[in-house]
Amino acid sequence: MPELPEVETTCRGLIPHVAGRQVTDLVVHQASLRIPVPEGLDELVGQQIESIHRRAKYLIFETKKGWMVIHLGMSGSLRICDAAVSLRKHDHVVFELDTGQQMRYHDPRRFGLVDWTSGAWQEMRWFKDLGPEPLTDDFGAAYLEEKARGRKGAVKTFIMTNQVVVGVGNIYACEALFMAGIHPNRAAGKISRKRLRVLVEAIKDRLTAAILSGGTTLRDFVREDGQPGYFKQELMVYGREGEACRKCKTLIKRCIIGQRSTFYCVKCQC
DNA sequence: AAAACTACCTGAGTGC
DNA sequence: TGCACTCAGGTAGTTT
Numbered sequence: 001m002p003e004l005p006e007v008e009t010t011c012r013g014l015i016p017h018v019a020g021r022q023v024t025d026l027v028v029h030q031a032s033l034r035i036p037v038p039e040g041l042d043e044l045v046g047q048q049i050e051s052i053h054r055r056a057k058y059l060i061f062e063t064k065k066g067w068m069v070i071h072l073g074m075s076g077s078l079r080i081c082d083a084a085v086s087l088r089k090h091d092h093v094v095f096e097l098d099t100g101q102q103m104r105y106h107d108p109r110r111f112g113l114v115d116w117t118s119g120a121w122q123e124m125r126w127f128k129d130l131g132p133e134p135l136t137d138d139f140g141a142a143y144l145e146e147k148a149r150g151r152k153g154a155v156k157t158f159i160m161t162n163q164v165v166v167g168v169g170n171i172y173a174c175e176a177l178f179m180a181g182i183h184p185n186r187a188a189g190k191i192s193r194k195r196l197r198v199l200v201e202a203i204k205d206r207l208t209a210a211i212l213s214g215g216t217t218l219r220d221f222v223r224e225d226g227q228p229g230y231f232k233q234e235l236m237v238y239g240r241e242g243e244a245c246r247k248c249k250t251l252i253k254r255c256i257i258g259q260r261s262t263f264y265c266v267k268c269q270c
Numbered sequence: 271a272a273a274a275c276t277a278c279c280t281g282a283g284t285g286c
Numbered sequence: 287t288g289c290a291c292t293c294a295g296g297t298a299g300t301t302t
């Protein structure tokens with residue numbers, strides 16, 4: 001999926017087109033997503049989108065009547081286009097706006113979700129056990145050290161755990177660990193506070209840089225205007241198995257950690 | 271409590 | 287050209 005930078009890119013791209021606009025109609029072409037698209041989503045019709053927020057990898061659309069929550073799963077995207085543009089396969093939910101444009105939720109693998117609540121969004125099950133946002137001061141070395149204490153599992157799995165910190169997926173976990181010089185398989189609880197500080201800064205740095213590049217497009221991700229993100233060019237290890245390390249020329253290795261492909265440099269990371 | 275594994279789904283790529 | 291197979295950005299839920 002879209003990890004945090006891709007969701008943030010989508011959020012920023014949607015705001016000029018959607019914030020302050022009214023949703024005049026809504027058509028669900030495929031309700032069978034990660035959870036069924038709820039009936040209550042109809043309440044959105046006639047409402048003005050006051051603003052769009054991001055929490056973790058969730059997009060939150062604010063109206064006076066309630067909140068729509070969208071997660072892009074592994075292959076989802078939200079695009080703005082003219083109503084005349086023909087629908088594509090996997091355009092599952094179409095939102096008609098009072099500008100005459102449409103916002104289309106597209107998701108081949110259907111791991112994403114579209115949800116609605118008339119209560120407080122924070123009370124929804126998606127937000128119950130989430131850790132801090134990585135780009136805020138709530139996420140720091142002291143916090144991470146406390147969380148890591150006693151953990152014997154791989155640090156890579158650890159930083160990808162949403163109860164620890166949100167928004168770090170497989171790409172940016174690999175990239176941040178490379179930048180921090182930490183081997184992805186090292187036990188989380190056995191990393192010094194000094195190195196955790198470096199890791200925290202590496203996570204913030206890579207996520208921030210990726211947002212500036214409009215995210216990483218491997219296959220599916222596109223911004224609201226259909227353009228790809230350009231951070232792929234800056235990847236140091238992800239997807240580079242057998243290629244030369246950009247720092248030391250050693251060939252990049254791939255292994256499986258927590259069922260996920262993991263890329264690292266044996267010389268730069270220990 | 272934490273770690274390990276499962277399930278959800280389509281499409282692209284590879285090897286035969 | 288077709289078939290069988292592997293792999294892919296996430297995460298909630300279940301089992302060990």
